[in-house]
Amino acid sequence: MKGHRLLYANLLLLLVLAGSAVLGGCTQPAKTPEPARPPAARPTPVQKAQPAQPAQTFGDELLKNASFEQGTPEKIEAWTVLPATVGTLEQTGAADGAACLRLAANPKKGYGTLQQPIDLPPGSQGKTIKAQVLIKGAKAKQAGLALLVKSGDKETRLAQADTSGAADWETLSATAEAPQLAVGETLLFRVMVRPGVKAPILVDNASARLSK
Numbered sequence: 001m002k003g004h005r006l007l008y009a010n011l012l013l014l015l016v017l018a019g020s021a022v023l024g025g026c027t028q029p030a031k032t033p034e035p036a037r038p039p040a041a042r043p044t045p046v047q048k049a050q051p052a053q054p055a056q057t058f059g060d061e062l063l064k065n066a067s068f069e070q071g072t073p074e075k076i077e078a079w080t081v082l083p084a085t086v087g088t089l090e091q092t093g094a095a096d097g098a099a100c101l102r103l104a105a106n107p108k109k110g111y112g113t114l115q116q117p118i119d120l121p122p123g124s125q126g127k128t129i130k131a132q133v134l135i136k137g138a139k140a141k142q143a144g145l146a147l148l149v150k151s152g153d154k155e156t157r158l159a160q161a162d163t164s165g166a167a168d169w170e171t172l173s174a175t176a177e178a179p180q181l182a183v184g185e186t187l188l189f190r191v192m193v194r195p196g197v198k199a200p201i202l203v204d205n206a207s208a209r210l211s212k
Ligand SMILES: [Ca+2]
Pocket: 067, 068, 069, 094, 095, 096, 097, 098, 099, 100, 204, 205
């Protein structure tokens, strides 16, 4: 009996194996799992075209005699040429109008300086003040433009731009937030020439304007 049971068991096993082989042959080969797809991107909401930011506009010229057209060669109207500087009006080679300013530093007295106070109209605080000037004849960093607040001997520089050494007229621009001036403080527009610069530096078309 034991031998029969073993035989049956073996037969059964064979049948099961054969059956599974047949069935396996009929069944579709298991599909290889597809690679996981990245989650579908959410449809991006249609971006509404943003209206272009309007270019910042600036108001009237705040400087007097901004193009150096008024004055005598040695007395330039509205501008102060500090004693360390030799400044003369030139009637040739101007970038704007008929005249420009020729500026040279006195090597014994430090920086050459040309400046004018800017009268800020009421309601200027928080607006942008944009200063510009054209300069010719300066090598890199030989001359510069600065906006500064002066109170007695104390000076606080708000913005500065230096020459890059361009061969022709170069525009220097400096912008700052219009300051709240306390009593005794003055906002100055200043052009500086480094000590010892011998080549004449020409200055023209200065400008200081407030954003609207
Ligand atoms: Ca001019």
